[in-house]
Amino acid sequence: MKSHALQKRIGKAVRTRREALGISQEAFADQIKMHRAYYGALERGEKNLQLSTLERVCAGLGSRMAEVIGDAER
C-alpha cells in the first residue's frame, strides 16, 4: 500500500471510530490535548503520524492500535 494511501485509510478509520463515540472533532482533539488543526489534518490523512501520536489517538478512542490499523489495512 502506498504510504499516502495508508495515511488516508488510517485517518478514515480514526474518524469512523470517533464519530461512533458521538464526539465532535474539536471536542476529541481537546480531550487528547492535540491541536485541533493538526487533528483535522490527521483525520484527512494528511499526516505521516509517529507511533506515539497514533497511540494517543487510540487511547482516546478506547481502541487498540492494532484494531485501528487493521481497519486501515482491510
Place this chain on the structure above:
Amino acid sequence: MKSHALQKRIGKAVRTRREALGISQEAFADQIKMHRAYYGALERGEKNLQLSTLERVCAGLGSRMAEVIGDAER
C-alpha cells in the same frame, strides 16, 4: 502503555519476525533500503517510528502492520 514501552515492544516484535526469516539485521536493513544503524536502533526500541517507516519494515517482513502492532500490544 507508555510510548517508550510501545517502542520497545514493537522493536522486539520486529526482531522476532526478522529472525524467524533467518535474515541478519544488516541484510534486512539493506533489503528495505534503511541505514543499518537506524534499523538497529529501531529493533532496540529507540525510535518513535513514523507510520511510513513501520510500513516499510512490515512490507519487508511480509507481515501486516496490524499483526506486528498486535504482537507489541499483547
